[in-house]
């Protein structure tokens with residue numbers, strides 16, 4: 001097998017792993033093969049690693065078919081009504097509403113300090129609003145913006161803790177965690193303690209834990225900080241998989257390039273700009 005053949009085979013496999021339909025994947029591989037043959041360039045010089053190229057292609061060609069396969073929304077999973085939160089004399093949230101159904105993705109956007117994390121923590125039940133109600137139908141998985149991991153535990157020990165809440169065996173918890181980590185291109189069987197992991201890898205651990213117990217509602221607070229581009233795209237693939245399997249997903253994000261794919265955008269920077277009194 002030539003270098004080109006090996007690279008093209010890897011490209012095809014990666015495109016399929018990312019859910020790109022067979023016909024589209026074959027077309028992308030054929031185009032790359034034609035380019036390599038005509039230009040005489042080695043694949044690494046022309047396209048870079050096959051996995052990274054597949055991630056970019058699946059992101060750019062994927063929007064239309066992701067939209068097309070969007071499931072019909074199911075029952076209501078999360079309803080926040082009239083949420084008000086004040087810190088000292090400052091109105092951080094003043095009457096925020098959000099409803100998310102099963103099979104929907106909502107993005108919470110807005111400038112730094114406009115209250116996105118506060119809103120998500122209220123939805124997760126970690127802090128109370130001063131006014132308003134949150135109704136959740138089902139279980140919740142929460143991925144914080146930072147923190148959330150335990151310094152002196154290994155990644156697999158985190159999975160065992162989460163799985164214990166579902167009465168899973170240690171091995172089942174570890175296996176599920178490792179499988180979820182692999183979708184983010186991460187080998188979670190590392191013996192490293194979490195305090196020694198890089199910031200981006202700790203965020204992968206947080207994200208895997210949030211989804212591990214297969215919750216009905218996922219609350220994700222900028223979970224991709226520190227991710228490289230390939231992992232960032234893997235993250236959005238995971239969001240669409242959660243959506244397609246009927247989960248309700250709320251993502252706090254500063255990245256606006258996926259907003260045409262989400263069902264609801266809650267912009268907290270306008271009506272809910274911080275107010276002082």
Ligand SMILES: Nc1ncnc2c1ncn2[C@@H]1O[C@H](COP(=O)(O)OP(=O)(O)OP(=O)(O)O)[C@@H](O)[C@H]1O
Nearest residue numbers: 087088092110111112113114115116117118119274
């Ligand atoms: N426990 C607290 N006590 C006092 N003020 C707080 C507290 N938590 C948050 N705030 C303030 O509330 C405001 C909103 O904070 P929050 O973290 O929700 O914003 P954010 O939109 O998530 O910001 P960023 O985009 O920077 O992550 C900020 O001004 C913050 O300083």
